[in-house]
Amino acid sequence: xxxxxxxxxxxxxxxxxxxxxxxxxxxxxxxxxxxxxxxxxxxxxxxxxxxxxxxxxxxxxxxxxxxxxxxxxxxxxxxxxxxxxxxxxxxxxxxxxxxxxxxxxxxxxxxxxxxxxxxxxxxxxxxxxxxxxxxxxxxxxxxxxxxxxxxxxxxxxxxxxxxxxxxxxxxxxxxxxxxxxxxxxxxxxxxxxxxxxxxxxxxxxxxxxxxxxxxxxxxxxxxxxxxxxxxxxxxxxxxxxxxxxxxxxxxxxxxxxxxxxxxxxxxxxxxxxxxxxxxxxxxxxxxxxxxxxxxxx
Ligand code: GH3
Ligand code: MG
Ligand code: MG
Ligand code: MG
Numbered sequence: 001x002x003x004x005x006x007x008x009x010x011x012x013x014x015x016x017x018x019x020x021x022x023x024x025x026x027x028x029x030x031x032x033x034x035x036x037x038x039x040x041x042x043x044x045x046x047x048x049x050x051x052x053x054x055x056x057x058x059x060x061x062x063x064x065x066x067x068x069x070x071x072x073x074x075x076x077x078x079x080x081x082x083x084x085x086x087x088x089x090x091x092x093x094x095x096x097x098x099x100x101x102x103x104x105x106x107x108x109x110x111x112x113x114x115x116x117x118x119x120x121x122x123x124x125x126x127x128x129x130x131x132x133x134x135x136x137x138x139x140x141x142x143x144x145x146x147x148x149x150x151x152x153x154x155x156x157x158x159x160x161x162x163x164x165x166x167x168x169x170x171x172x173x174x175x176x177x178x179x180x181x182x183x184x185x186x187x188x189x190x191x192x193x194x195x196x197x198x199x200x201x202x203x204x205x206x207x208x209x210x211x212x213x214x215x216x217x218x219x220x221x222x223x224x225x226x227x228x229x230x231x232x233x234x235x236x237x238x239x240x241x242x243x244x245x246x247x248x249x250x251x252x253x254x255x256x257x258x259x260x261x262x263x264x265x266x267x268x269x270x271x272x273x274x275x276x277x278x279x280x281x282x283x284x285x286x287x288x289x290x291x292x293x294x295x296x297x
Pocket of ligand 1 (some may be wrong): 171172184186191212
């Protein structure tokens with residue numbers, strides 16, 4: 001397993017040496033000797049945990065903590081204050097700023113190691129839970145929550161330059177009949193294969209496929225204009241047909257097919273992200289009415 005990376009911040013090099021000696025057997029350590037440097041190193045290293053001195057010339061530990069907690073990327077990194085200040089007021093202030101713990105110097109090595117280990121364990125569990133909250137358990141794709149979060153983020157990001165964003169919604173054809181004929185377990189297997197094929201069709205790092213609901217999937221395609229997204233939807237339909245999953249209860253083919261709706265719009269601050277979903281859903285409905293195994297947009 002990867003060794004956790006710990007950032008030690010203290011304006012006194014001797015303190016950094018003491019703390020490094022306590023932790024370096026089990027952790028990677030990096031350090032900073034001022035508040036300004038702490039913020040730079042934190043952004044560059046993305047440490048798993050930060051041990052932060054309070055009293056430093058320039059910006060102090062409290063201000064560093066405030067800035068870390070205001071930074072979207074670094075806000076979740078646990079901060080433990082390490083300080084010679086023993087008074088309760090100082091400790092409360094640190095904890096209220098979002099620090100996870102507070103230890104007074106000189107630190108007992110066994111105590112520091114134990115606290116660091118516990119906080120790293122808790123951070124790992126929080127990260128796992130956060131990941132589970134946006135993951136679909138059956139297919140491993142992102143779930144609907146993931147879709148809503150990412151769509152809002154991408155739409156906001158692209159709004160700055162008014163760029164295009166497309167959404168495709170796909171729905172497996174006659175899937176109720178598939179379950180009725182082959183059984184629910186085989187239905188699950190089919191959804192997993194469709195999900196994997198869809199995921200393989202996402203060629204750019206910012207293209208995302210999610211499981212939107214039961215047998216419905218969605219793709220967020222930042223930067224794709226309408227005709228490109230239509231082309232992509234058609235190629236996804238071809239890929240899924242090519243899986244050749246037998247479906248003898250389907251009216252339209254002897255194998256599993258999907259139907260897709262496509263929506264494209266230029267991102268603008270005032271355009272609600274939900275608009276893409278509503279529009280793609282409407283197109284999906286039209287494509288179903290047009291006979292299925294087809295794309296509408
Ligand atoms: P259409 O072609 O119009 O889309 O018809 P359909 O039968 O696919 O649509 P309908 O909405 O009637 O049925 C969807 C089915 O998907 C019903 C539901 O039991 C099934 N389903 C939803 N989630 C799961 C799942 O996780 N596993 C399995 N095996 N089936 C699921
Ligand atoms: Mg100091
Ligand atoms: Mg459906
Ligand atoms: Mg369906």
